Amino acid sequence: MAGSSSSSVMLAVHEKKTVTVVDLYGPLRRYISQNYSEREALDLEEDLHSLRQMRSDVEKAASACDARRDLLQAYYRALCATESRFPISAEQGHVNGVTFTWQDAFKPSRKCAQPNIHLEKAAVLFNLGAVLSQIALNADRSSSDGHGLRLACGSFQSSAGAFAFLRDHVAPKVGSPATVDISPEAASMLERLMLAQAQECFFEKAVSDAKPPALCSKIARQVALYYEEAHLSLNAPPLNQHFDRTWISHVLLKSAQFFAEACYRMALHLHEKEEIAEEIARLKSGISALTDAKRSAKGVAAPLLDATSKLEANLNRNLDRAVKENDRVYLMRVPSPDSLPPLPAATLVKPTPMDGFLDASGEKLFAGIVPDGSAKALSRYTEMVDEIIRKQAERLQQGSEITRVKLKEMDLPDSILALEGNSTLPLDLKDDVEAVQIVGGPAGMDAELQQLRDLKRVNQEMLVQVEELLQKESREDAQFRTQFGTRWTRPQSSTLTKNLQDRLNRFAGNLKQASESDARIERAVKEHMALMSILDQRPIESALPSLARPIMSLDGNEDAIVGALKQSLRQLEALGAQRAGLEDILKEMKRKDDILPKLMATTGSYDDLFRKEVSKYDHICEQITQNIEAQEQLLLQIQKDWRIISKMNNMDMRDRLIQRKKE
Structure with a gap:
């Protein structure tokens, strides 16, 4: 039985180009000097130069992909550190004089310019996704050790992660007008496309390792689903009038190709199980999908057309064989392709989370600046x-x-x-007993109670004296007001003595509570005086009744x-x-x-x-x-x-x- 090989034709994304040289050094230094101090500006000279150099390197023509990837990640982290400390916009009091201008990656004649750091971050993330897609495309997927295939698969997933991060975290913050390539819709489409190509790498690996046809079918079906999602996005606003027709045709044909691959592999599995009727229906379904897609696909790469033609030939050959076997041996009724259940799919890829690569929490740039917020x-x-x-x-x-x-x-x-x-006595009880013994036992407690009574009497006398003084002052104030009338301009006595009266009332209340507490203590001492006689014993344990040993057997x-x-x-x-x-x-x-x-x-x-x-x-x-x-x-x-x-x-x-x- 002839096999079908997948096409090596995949897509990479070109980087966006920045149109003008951006001076970050001057505006940022002025802002630091004006809002913090000239000393702070001098201390941050090295950081300002580093930021300016990174931006300058980003503006230059692309270097080696790995170095370019590292530069873009470092610059994005630097932008996050800058954004958290310095407000860059046209508003008064912000960092003025910085305008970022970027071309559209897919239509370079279109560009947008904003004094908005989110535009710069969006462009950097887009370029990071683009560079990662180029790393994946440049990998040798045919290497015997499988390293190239793993590199391609991992880089496509990282590219999908970069575009997903752009869609979820940055694109919504970019103001208007903005180019279509950094819109959430474009980022979502590119994420799906990169996942499709990453899953395609898994399919190539499964085929080369001669995995079971049913597994290969599931992997291929998921490739087709990712391409279908990308194709739907390309045919909906705002992308439907933006991308070159060859891109749309490529994605459409890829979707049909891997649906047909899934049908082809499932048919091989069904043939082994002698389920000839469904095998025929699956083969017809795959052939129909390829025929329709090839009719609509214009301008696609020749290797992709060759791959789909070979796949179509394999499908037709197996279909002829299956029909003959059914006519001669099985005589089974062939179901309509539309009545078949959906082909199962197996997802083996996902966007690589970019938080670790883009996390600026460890960034040392401008670490000395802590805004009030x-x-x-x-x-x-x-x-x-x-x-x-x-x-x-x-x-x-x-x-x-x-x-x-x-x-x-x-x-x-x-x-x-x-x-x-x-x-033995519990420790807290023993501490209480020792405290009573220190003051003289029961006799000492009597002396303490007498002292409390004396203090209560003194406090009551002081309370009465103060009350009399306040009343006397009030009477004199009233007398002088009657005698001198308006010539007596001193504030009223009740106003001047209000704080004293309040404190006196609180003191009287506290004294009443203390008296009630003292009375309760004195009653408790009298009630337990007979028991308290043992407090004179030292040690106290000698006065305690001993338990018979043992209380119980x-x-x-x-x-x-x-x-x-x-x-x-x-x-x-x-x-x-x-x-x-x-x-x-x-x-x-x-x-x-x-x-x-x-x-x-x-x-x-x-x-x-x-x-x-x-x-x-x-x-x-x-x-x-x-x-x-x-x-x-x-x-x-x-x-x-x-x-x-x-x-x-x-x-x-x-x-x-x-x-x-x-x-």
């Missing part, structure tokens, strides 16, 4: 991060506090120590529960240590979180950048959530075990009381 944006981002840190720190602290409170309610871990004969089951409780407490302690570590990680992340270079390189929405940057805290926030959830589950288990132990303890105490009564 970027500084404010950085402050806003810092507030967002601070809010995340604050909320997570509160969650961590709340988690630790919940653990402390719940353990205290169960008297853990001290009650476990008591069960083992190690009776720990059989095997009870011992296991206590052991599990101890293990849970150790796990709870480990979670607490983890929380402390997570808080340290959060603080360290914030310390290292410097997004100013990315802010300076951002020409789009700061909100998009903020969302992306803040998302790096999601992982640590999720760890905090997992820690807190694990702690909640552990506390539930500890409470369950402790209830069991408490129940056993109560039963043991009851049994002892009953035994004592019997005795």
Whole structure:
């Protein structure tokens, strides 16, 4: 069975040409000197010269493609750094005197000129896509080691990525009038064209490696779909009156060629399965597509016509063979090509993301200039991060506090120590006892209470004295106003003493609250005076009643529960240590979180950048959530075990009381 070879004819894009020499140095230097300082302008001389040299190199005739690609990428990053610091436009107060002028790549007689850096960026991106397409076209796809085919495929995908980046990020910002070649429609068409040619490289590889016909058919079908999409764009405004007819004919014939290739390869697969009727229909469908396209395609390259003619011959030869076999052997009804299900397609290519190549966040050009807008944006981002840190720190602290409170309610871990004969006071209670003992125990507390009563009396006397003075001053003011009338020009007493009166009222309110608090304390001390006598004992543990050892007899089951409780407490302690570590990680992340270079390189929405940057805290926030959830589950288990132990303890105490009564 004869095979079909794909055509080597592919398309590359020519670069746009800039019409005039653009002076970036002078206008930018004047702007820096006027809006910052002459010293800043002197410090940035080297950067200004570098930018001017890159622009000059871009204006020159194309050098080697690889070097040209690197230059265009570097210049685009430099433009992003320039744009984020210096507003270039005709508006007052902006960088004036810079006009970018570029020809249309497909109709050089048309050009546009704007004082708009987005036009310059769009032209550079277009030329980057063009150079990458030239690198792909110049690759030797027939090399035995496959390096040329891989280079071509990768470069076509990179070219598609450049045109996609132009369409999505820059073309919409170019003002009017602008040339058609940098419109979103043109960029989208060129992206589809480059993807078609990248997928075509995969098809060539699959055929040379003798891959199964069904797989080759799927790859070829996707090539055809990409060419179909490009052809639709070329026949719709604003592109339908812009491109040379040979381009349109080329894309149309390529689309038909690879649809026919898909039919041809699928027919080979069907022949192997002896599905002759569908094989015949697929072959007819491919022949029909080629016939229609060749009739409409004018001016295409001779090698492409030769390739389609060879493919058509193979289709006809296999069709004749299949028809004869069906007439002699199978006698199957041949379905109409229109009734066949669509051929399956397999997408093996995609536009190469250009963010890494065009990211200006690491650009050193004009790094010393930080516009006010970027500084404010950085402050806003810092507030967002601070809010995340604050909320997570509160969650961590709340988690630790919940653990402390719940353990205290169960008297853990001290009650476990008591069960083992190690009776001691909890540390916080022991600190409180020592504080009372330092002031003299119960007697010292009586002295403290008497001092509070004395201070209350003194404060009440001072309050009354001040109130009397203010009232006296008010009466005198009223008397003089009556006596002197309009000659008494001093402001009213109520105005002059308002602040004093407000402070006096607050003082009176505070004094009342303090008195009520003192009274509650004094009642509590009197109610517990008998118990407080043990505070005179040193050490305090000597006055505590000792627990009988053991409170309960720990059989095997009870011992296991206590052991599990101890293990849970150790796990709870480990979670607490983890929380402390997570808080340290959060603080360290914030310390290292410097997004100013990315802010300076951002020409789009700061909100998009903020969302992306803040998302790096999601992982640590999720760890905090997992820690807190694990702690909640552990506390539930500890409470369950402790209830069991408490129940056993109560039963043991009851049994002892009953035994004592019997005795």
